[in-house]
């Protein structure tokens with residue numbers, strides 16, 4: 486096999502991680518290889534059983550699958566069955582300083598909530614295996630011909646001079662197994678120590694420690710208090726940027742996003758805020774986890790015969806991590822089958838495409854979230870902001886619902902951040918905003934103390 490050229494028939498690819506990035510890569514690479522008349526062998530390693538309850542079997546996320554990803558999945562022949570979908574989401578409800586605004590989705594689109602693993606502790610639905618989104622993707626890959634090993638990879642050894650195989654090492658207490666491959670794909674996410682052990686210039690993304698918890702809720706209560714909406718709360722807590730309630734049938738996932746959120750921060754925020762009103766009176770956390778959220782891209786997520794994909798490489802700032810995994814998997818599969826497997830080729834064809842898609846757009850995303858935080862941290866601007874959304878939703882033509890759309894795009898991630906930022910700087914919007922702010926100040930001044 487040519488050392489730097491595209492992978493040829495008979496090539497063996499080891500994929501470390503059977504989360505979305507690993508399964509997407511396997512499915513897309515097999516599909517592309519088939520179209521190119523190549524016969525390749527893919528082996529996925531993962532130490533998790535996605536049918537297990539609790540964080541042990543789960544890749545720890547809010548489990549919101551947006552329409553753009555659903556469409557992409559359909560495009561590669563994957564339609565999520567009903568036992569994977571926990572809820573058909575109808576829209577988002579935004580809560581800010583006692584005000585609430587509801588934005589419903591376009592009825593022609595879909596948003597689902599799913600469990601990434603077998604559901605929270607104490608949860609039982611038979612057959613459990615069918616519940617997990619990650620297991621469903623992995624099963625699909627296996628059905629297409631991918632092999633799977635339920636093992637943790639402890640190290641990767643790169644070929645010495647004159648050799649061409651990469652060694653994937655799985656060490657357990659009693660033995661050590663070595664698998665030889667022509668190419669290795671790192672789809673191990675950011676919740677693993679492996680990101681610190683790669684023997685080349687790779688530097689993992691910087692990460693936040695988010696916090697998630699599950700609350701059991703009977704369906705009637707859920708329908709009455711939360712509807713089928715995802716509720717986003719902009720909190721006053723300095724530790725939590727925002728908090729989300731995602732309905733999942735007889736459960737709700739509570740997600741708190743911040744640099745370092747502990748379970749006590751999450752609990753205190755719920756107890757001391759309006760969030761409490763949306764939950765059952767005797768609520769308790771039945772399961773919780775502390776997943777890491779990448780906040781920067783990785784440095785050099787590639788080497789000779791190796792590429793890193795998914796969260797461990799590039800992902801969209803704060804949103805659509807699973808869809809980002811799809812893109813990085815697609816770019817990697819195309820590069821190694823069409824262009825080559827050397828460091829230089831991966832830099833030019835894989836890394837450059839990822840940077841083009843995520844790097845500058847994420848900068849725009851960071852600016853947008855900062856602006857949003859500034860507006861929501863002030864009493865007057867936040868009231869004007871949410872009042873405007875409420876007004877737009879109650880009687881304005883969808884064409885003129887400019888602020889609602891900004892909020893919608895920002896929290897569903899259904900539009901690149903740079904386009905949302907451009908819309909944010911629409912001068913008409915700011916004139917209206919200034920006018921409403923002056924009106925509000927005047928009204929308050931007239932009302933007196």
Ligand SMILES: Cc1cc2nc3c(=O)[nH]c(=O)nc-3n(C[C@H](O)[C@H](O)[C@H](O)COP(=O)(O)OP(=O)(O)OC[C@H]3O[C@@H](n4cnc5c(N)ncnc54)[C@H](O)[C@@H]3O)c2cc1C
Nearest residue numbers: 502504505506546547548549638673674677795796806807
């Ligand atoms: C709080 C929070 C909420 C989120 N909510 C959403 C959401 O609603 N929607 C969305 O699209 N995204 C969401 N995300 C992002 C999403 O979780 C990730 O983007 C996505 O899981 C990335 O997929 P991945 O395959 O790269 O990594 P992971 O999902 O982390 O999968 C990595 C896999 O590799 C395996 N692995 C790790 N190390 C080894 C090893 N040494 N050997 C073998 N296997 C190994 C792991 O067991 C795991 O199965 C959220 C993230 C956070 C933190």
